[in-house]
Amino acid sequence: MDFQIKNINDLQEEISRIRVIEDRQATALAARFSSPSAIFSSFISLINSGVKDDGEKHPSIFNQDFLGLLSRIVLPVTLNKTLFKKSNFLVKTLVGLVSQKASNYISGDAVHGIWDKVKSAVHEVLTKKKPDTSNKTTPRIPPPVVM
Numbered sequence: 348m349d350f351q352i353k354n355i356n357d358l359q360e361e362i363s364r365i366r367v368i369e370d371r372q373a374t375a376l377a378a379r380f381s382s383p384s385a386i387f388s389s390f391i392s393l394i395n396s397g398v399k400d401d402g403e404k405h406p407s408i409f410n411q412d413f414l415g416l417l418s419r420i421v422l423p424v425t426l427n428k429t430l431f432k433k434s435n436f437l438v439k440t441l442v443g444l445v446s447q448k449a450s451n452y453i454s455g456d457a458v459h460g461i462w463d464k465v466k467s468a469v470h471e472v473l474t475k476k477k478p479d480t481s482n483k484t485t486p487r488i489p490p491p492v493v494m
Contacts, residue, residue: 414458418450 352358379389423446427439434442 414455415450415453418453419447422446422450422453 350357352361378385380386423443426442426446427434431438431442
């Protein structure tokens with residue numbers, strides 16, 4: 348708010364200014380959804396990210412790869428259905444918010460890197476040879492004498 352409202356005239360001017368802004372936004376919104384092609388182009392603009400004609404980078408909902416998008420849905424649902432099953436609304440909301448932030452770090456490259464580390468560790472364990480004990484000689488102990 349640029350100025351303080353001190354009397355009824357200031358309040359009425361501010362209300363009329365806000366109504367003009369509302370009319371402009373309603374007209375712009377109606378234009379975006381006026382025809383099927385306009386709806387389709389609005390949907391495509393949500394999907395596409397990157398540099399547009401004006402040279403600026405515009406944010407998009409789908410800035411992540413498939414695993415990042417999947418984790419935005421699967422991670423909170425899984426946590427709320429398993430670990431936080433009997434939690435209250437606030438805890439489930441916090442889990443949702445934290446998992447949304449965590450999903451930014453989940454990508455195909457991150458999952459691929461973790462998979463490679465696990466695969467190499469398992470391969471190391473499986474191919475690790477046990478020392479050969481068959482070459483060692485054990486001392487000969489005579490059998491016990493039974494009477």
